[in-house]
Amino acid sequence: MIDKPISPLRQRMIEDMTSRRFKECTQKDYLRHVQNLAVFLGRSPDTATAEDVRLFQLHMAKQQIGAATLKATVSGLRFFFNVTLDRPELGRHLATVHQPRKAPVVLNQEEMARLLDAAPGLKYKAAFGVAYGAGLRVSEVVALKVSDIDSKRMTLRVEQGKGQRDRYVMLSPQLLEWLRDWWRAARPQAWLFPGQNPVNPMSARQLSRVVRETARTAGIAKRVSPHTLRHSFATHLLEQGVDIRVIQVMLGHAKLETTALYTRVAVNTIRDVTSPLDKLTANLAGRAPPA
Numbered sequence: 001m002i003d004k005p006i007s008p009l010r011q012r013m014i015e016d017m018t019s020r021r022f023k024e025c026t027q028k029d030y031l032r033h034v035q036n037l038a039v040f041l042g043r044s045p046d047t048a049t050a051e052d053v054r055l056f057q058l059h060m061a062k063q064q065i066g067a068a069t070l071k072a073t074v075s076g077l078r079f080f081f082n083v084t085l086d087r088p089e090l091g092r093h094l095a096t097v098h099q100p101r102k103a104p105v106v107l108n109q110e111e112m113a114r115l116l117d118a119a120p121g122l123k124y125k126a127a128f129g130v131a132y133g134a135g136l137r138v139s140e141v142v143a144l145k146v147s148d149i150d151s152k153r154m155t156l157r158v159e160q161g162k163g164q165r166d167r168y169v170m171l172s173p174q175l176l177e178w179l180r181d182w183w184r185a186a187r188p189q190a191w192l193f194p195g196q197n198p199v200n201p202m203s204a205r206q207l208s209r210v211v212r213e214t215a216r217t218a219g220i221a222k223r224v225s226p227h228t229l230r231h232s233f234a235t236h237l238l239e240q241g242v243d244i245r246v247i248q249v250m251l252g253h254a255k256l257e258t259t260a261l262y263t264r265v266a267v268n269t270i271r272d273v274t275s276p277l278d279k280l281t282a283n284l285a286g287r288a289p290p291a
Helices: 008-019 024-041 050-062 067-084 109-117 122-133 138-142 173-186 204-217 226-239 244-251 256-264 267-272 276-286
Strands: 155-158 167-170
Touching (some): 008 024, 024 050, 024 067, 050 067, 109 122, 109 204, 122 138, 122 173, 122 204, 122 226, 138 204, 138 226, 167 244, 204 226, 226 244, 244 256
């Protein structure tokens, strides 16, 4: 089988992304978005005009493509126009689409306990525990190495998380116990949660599949994913009174407004707030009647 040759334009874009240390998954996404533009045009994307860009966005809108995909397409094409082609005037014609912020699905503590109890074995119980007990993204859970555990400082090191930033997160005594149980049973060498081939880590898709299946086994009706465990971590901390800025650091959020989304689902926090109406009526009730 002969590999299809890469065009000079595609090679240039790959080099532009590689020099900026874009992750492989990001590079594939950006290339796919440019390829979609080329298919729409029926010619090389470097010949696109401002009118072509407008018509392509109109085409995507008519296809009822989701806001997240449209946003990703705009990011990919802007990079292509601004960097690879050095034609920023085309990038300015790309309209961004507002993406509605939905309240995240969160498990209550009883549901969380049922999910952990139903985990199929020490490996997945430890992995679930990392997602919920430390608030890691699924990509960060599967990328953990044995050397990332620091039992003296009681921290986990997250290497090159989202945004290619390193950070340290909390390691609770309970989570450390589960991780030790898993290590004693399997003795992983490099990756904390190896895949079928121990040379590679467990895939994010595999962990996601097991989380969904375990939620069904536990009788949880909500739509559960590994990110649900991260949402639950943040929400439960907020309900415990932990400062939202501390939670922001632990989650690795660049913006506080992203973390603030959890205030919409922290029902205990909402329930504990005294309404100004109650304060007002209490003050009025304590006043002496007019003479």
